[in-house]
């Protein structure tokens with residue numbers, strides 16, 4: 726019983742710290758092109774070590790939800806988060822930079 730409750734505690738702690746990391750760890754970028762119908766966005770961005778990108782680059786990301794792309798357009802400065810889903814870099818969060 727004690728083992729189970731410490732496992733639950735460890736799990737809760739790891740979920741909590743991941744949430745905090747995701748919030749403070751958005752990647753700076755600029756929208757180059759939005760392809761709403763394909764659900765893809767081209768982003769020029771700075772280093773994203775968490776994604777294994779040591780230096781800045783311009784690349785195409787898939788949108789986790791194509792509706793996210795309605796909020797941004799080419800030229801916008803953004804902050805975004807991404808992860809690899811089935812080997813494809815996918816934007817999971819996007820917001821306009823202030």
Ligand SMILES: [Cu+2]
Nearest residue numbers: 770778782784
């Ligand atoms: Cu990249």
